[in-house]
Amino acid sequence: MAIAYLCILIAALLPYLWAYISKASGQRYDNRDPRGWLAKQENPRAHRANSAQLNAFEAFAPFAAGVLMAQFAGVNPSAITALSLVFVAARLVHGFFYLANRALWRSLVWGAGFICVLGLMSAAIWRISQG
DSSP states (O other): HHHHHHHHHHHHHHHHHHHHHHHHSSSSSOTTTTHHHHHHHHHHHHHHHHHHHHHHHHHHHHHHHHHHHHHHOOOOHHHHHHHHHHHHHHHHHHHHHTTTHHHHHHHHHHHHHHHHHHHHHHHHHHHHHHH
16 A cells, blocks of 8 residues: 555655746746746746646546545555556656647546546445445
8 A cells, every 4th residue: 555655645746846847948937926937938848847737736636535535445455556556657658748749648648547546436436335
């Protein structure tokens, strides 16, 4: 279970990696007005990294909930670990495809991560319903 919890931590930190890349991709970052600074950036990489950040934040809560649901329901720890590792790998690759402007590949790995979340939650629901 420690690996799945580590995956939650990594997933929680991933948005900050993309935020750092966004800030490093633009000109003279201004922390007093980060959103205004981003709006003025002409480098598309800064905007794509910011989009990856926002998407990573959106994906985090359902993933963390899925891991905790599965653990609480008594789902096989190996299954939880496997789905957690695939999720984190997919989310990392998702961010790199976002930066590389590879929309189709980005969507495919997004789907892989989403399937992991659905798998975690479905396994929890199945396990609880079996009593």
